[in-house]
Amino acid sequence: MARYNAMRLRSGKCGAARLFSSGTLRSYRLRYPRVSRRAVAAWARAILRGLAYLHARGVIHRDLKCDNIFVNGHLGQVKIGDLGLAAVLRGCASARSVIGTPEFMAPEMYDECYGVGVDVYSFGMCMLEMLTNEVRKKDNGVVKMQGRKEGRNGVLQFDIEIFEVTTSYHIIEMKQTSGDSLEYRQLLEEGIRPALKDIVLA
CATH class of the missing domain: 1.10.510.10 (Transferase(Phosphotransferase) domain 1)
Known part of the structure; x- marks a missing residue:
């Protein structure tokens, strides 16, 4: 009723x-x-x-x-x-x-x-x-899902944010930086996706 x-x-x-x-x-x-x-x-x-x-x-x-x-x-x-x-x-x-x-x-x-x-x-x-x-968390005015900033590490120059949705599922967001290397531009032109080890230091 x-x-x-x-x-x-x-x-x-x-x-x-x-x-x-x-x-x-x-x-x-x-x-x-x-x-x-x-x-x-x-x-x-x-x-x-x-x-x-x-x-x-x-x-x-x-x-x-x-x-x-x-x-x-x-x-x-x-x-x-x-x-x-x-x-x-x-x-x-x-x-x-x-x-x-x-x-x-x-x-x-x-x-x-x-x-x-x-x-x-x-x-x-x-x-x-x-x-x-779980609910996304807000950190320093930026809305993230338990995200951590990895910065410009590895061989190539990227800004990386890793969002942990669950312990077994992550979303990786890559942003091009103003000082992108020639290697990065060449990869873009060839349509090749870099490996994670080339971007983020473990």
Whole structure:
């Protein structure tokens, strides 16, 4: 049986909100750390359907995170909530204000010109949290996932950041530096990917 909470708004209108007995997806995952991949896949499909509904109506959520997704655990239902920071795209394809939870914000939000893709990025971060039960950390104003800076080591000159998603899964981000060597440029022209040992000192 579905339960609802009703309230009278200042405008005199009444509002109704469905109650989700299991709380937020984040609190649910902390209470139940072992969740089947089938359940996570079902949640992901439901969240994507919710985003598709919003985006088809020109609405960007802008603060999608597991704390804003609500769960009825016994029914396996999830719903997107807290649309307080949402933006409506009226006759344009992008929004401009920088707003949201930094750990879940897409990089293009900092450029102050973005579209519905920022919600897709946030969805990806929610998926990582659902699968690993961990949230990205923020370090020195830069959002990372337990990242460590390796600098310009090895034979070639790169800026390297290694993001530890889980203990067995890492993402390596390489950035070209202003003082790139001739060897690096030659590799780029030939389309050859350097080995990790050529870039990072172990």
